[in-house]
Amino acid sequence: MLTTDKVTVKFGGLTAVNQVSVHVEAHRITGLIGPNGAGKTTFFNCISGVYRPNSGSVIFEGNHIEGKKPYQVNRAGISRTYQIINLFKKMNVLENVLVGMHPRLKSGYLSDMFRTPSQRREEKAAYERAYEWLKFVDLQDHALDPAGSLSYGKQRLLEIARSLASTPKLILLDEPAAGMNSKEKEELDELLKRILELGVTVLMVEHDMKLVMGICHYLNVLSEGKLLAKGTPSEIQNNPDVIQAYLGGE
Amino acid sequence: MQKSLANNSLGKKLIAPIAILLALGMPLYVRGAEYPLMLACIIQLYVVAVSGLDILFGYCGQISLGHAAFYAIGAYGSAILHNNFGLPILFTMFVAATLAALVGAVLAIPASKLVFHFLSLATVAFGEIVYQFIVHSPGGITKDFNGIFSARLSIFGFEFSTYRLWYYFGLACVIVFLTAKYFLVHSKTGRAFTAIRENSHAANGMGINVRKYKVMAFATSAFYTAFAGAMYIHLVGYVHPDTFLRKQSVLFLTMLLFGGTGSLTGPILGVISVELLIESLRVLQDYQGFVYGILLLIVIVALPGGLFGGFKNVWNLLAGRLGKRRGGAGAC
Numbered sequence A: 001m002l003t004t005d006k007v008t009v010k011f012g013g014l015t016a017v018n019q020v021s022v023h024v025e026a027h028r029i030t031g032l033i034g035p036n037g038a039g040k041t042t043f044f045n046c047i048s049g050v051y052r053p054n055s056g057s058v059i060f061e062g063n064h065i066e067g068k069k070p071y072q073v074n075r076a077g078i079s080r081t082y083q084i085i086n087l088f089k090k091m092n093v094l095e096n097v098l099v100g101m102h103p104r105l106k107s108g109y110l111s112d113m114f115r116t117p118s119q120r121r122e123e124k125a126a127y128e129r130a131y132e133w134l135k136f137v138d139l140q141d142h143a144l145d146p147a148g149s150l151s152y153g154k155q156r157l158l159e160i161a162r163s164l165a166s167t168p169k170l171i172l173l174d175e176p177a178a179g180m181n182s183k184e185k186e187e188l189d190e191l192l193k194r195i196l197e198l199g200v201t202v203l204m205v206e207h208d209m210k211l212v213m214g215i216c217h218y219l220n221v222l223s224e225g226k227l228l229a230k231g232t233p234s235e236i237q238n239n240p241d242v243i244q245a246y247l248g249g250e
Numbered sequence B: 001m002q003k004s005l006a007n008n009s010l011g012k013k014l015i016a017p018i019a020i021l022l023a024l025g026m027p028l029y030v031r032g033a034e035y036p037l038m039l040a041c042i043i044q045l046y047v048v049a050v051s052g053l054d055i056l057f058g059y060c061g062q063i064s065l066g067h068a069a070f071y072a073i074g075a076y077g078s079a080i081l082h083n084n085f086g087l088p089i090l091f092t093m094f095v096a097a098t099l100a101a102l103v104g105a106v107l108a109i110p111a112s113k114l115v116f117h118f119l120s121l122a123t124v125a126f127g128e129i130v131y132q133f134i135v136h137s138p139g140g141i142t143k144d145f146n147g148i149f150s151a152r153l154s155i156f157g158f159e160f161s162t163y164r165l166w167y168y169f170g171l172a173c174v175i176v177f178l179t180a181k182y183f184l185v186h187s188k189t190g191r192a193f194t195a196i197r198e199n200s201h202a203a204n205g206m207g208i209n210v211r212k213y214k215v216m217a218f219a220t221s222a223f224y225t226a227f228a229g230a231m232y233i234h235l236v237g238y239v240h241p242d243t244f245l246r247k248q249s250v251l252f253l254t255m256l257l258f259g260g261t262g263s264l265t266g267p268i269l270g271v272i273s274v275e276l277l278i279e280s281l282r283v284l285q286d287y288q289g290f291v292y293g294i295l296l297l298i299v300i301v302a303l304p305g306g307l308f309g310g311f312k313n314v315w316n317l318l319a320g321r322l323g324k325r326r327g328g329a330g331a332c
């Protein structure tokens, strides 16, 4: 579904991502792990259009998407969440999800301004669907609260709901469990399975090894910008290079 | 339930603004109250102008210190189209406002890349350019430093010859423009504006073409303010280029910030309070800039959210107390 070919990103003299080639299989949860500063978020930014790679290509369903703008990548069917929470804080929870639905709504400037019957119908349906997404992540009781007032863990869930609302084919999750307590992590584990059941493919950066090893079908390990290893969780767990990187890196 | 979620019952939201504006019409019932009535008319057209600025600044988070330029394009555009081509006034008002929207869009295409401080500078420069164009116009089409005269408003031969009559026209304009603003900000387009204000990176990531929506916000805002300019010239019958100095842009922004951004009511409260204050301080006319500065300082230091934000806080406090006494049911 998604293939990157020798993607490289440089910040001045620093090569944050160095010739990384990975493959994401459809209908799987693929993990991307590695010590802090390994280049995982930069790699995500490259896929989602925030950065244009200095070299290499990103191919999604047969089309080159490197160098496309973030909103174009989103329209192509890749949606994401952020490691540093990036919600629309003063908008309420439901509105955040509605913004996520933006690329799927058809109304335009004039039909919005004059509130035409078709615009009205679409909005009504959109509110109902947004509410369904909140139920999906169990945030329906907070629909009208400002997004900024939610707890850290709930903000992460809202980020997921917001990005699912654009009905992506592939979702990129950047440390979804960060800041969650153990109960929330268990619920996240179960939520990830339900996301997969929707037919959405997942590529996930995560530090929580219990979660990663339990749910990912396939793992890629980054270290200092380079792809250190790839394989199934059990292969990765027994890989001496990986053990070395984790023990030596911190 | 969906209705309460959407929180967009138009009637409720429009009650306060319309009530305030009707109250403004009180001089209608007082014989010979020409001066307060004229003031009410001016307030109405300023409400249209400042509501337009609110779409850009309050909702989309983009600053403009050059809105006097759009105000000017509306006033001069409508006057020139009417004087030189004999087109009917309401039509010229719309054409001039549409022209301003196009100019706004063209300005926004490069300006949408700029961050806050640079955007303020660019819009100041835009205001200067338009002013210079007016006072040194090609072929003297704007009558340069003399200012320009135009006819009072008339629609299909009906002349709005008194402030009393014009007041009803102004009220109709306010209702139409506020309703359109309400529809726009509570829609996909308005959510995109607000998302850009809140976090433009995330907005981009959610599939919003940030540049396109900034251009739309600029154009909409320009249309509102230019239409207000056209209302002005066909109310007063004359404009002088010095009406469109930077001072006027600062006045719009002061009114908006003082009343409160991002609502229907805020701009109305801001326009009324600032306009009445300035009128009652006529003696201080040479120090208007100073007065605006003080008002802005008050808002920034003591009243973030403006008058409307302040009222809402007081209201919530009272409602919260009452709610608690009734057993906390007030939260919903």
Ligand SMILES: Nc1ncnc2c1ncn2[C@@H]1O[C@H](COP(=O)(O)OP(=O)(O)O)[C@@H](O)[C@H]1O
Pocket (backbone or CB within 6 Å): A011, A014, A016, A034, A035, A036, A037, A038, A039, A040, A041, A042, A043
């Ligand atoms: N915008 C940037 N400018 C300069 N350096 C950056 C930037 N973003 C990330 N880096 C650097 O790139 C490296 C990889 O960072 P990042 O991708 O955030 O790592 P990870 O997500 O794996 O923890 C780090 O050394 C970081 O300091």
Ligand SMILES: [Mg+2]
Pocket (backbone or CB within 6 Å): A040, A041, A042, A083
């Ligand atoms: Mg990271």
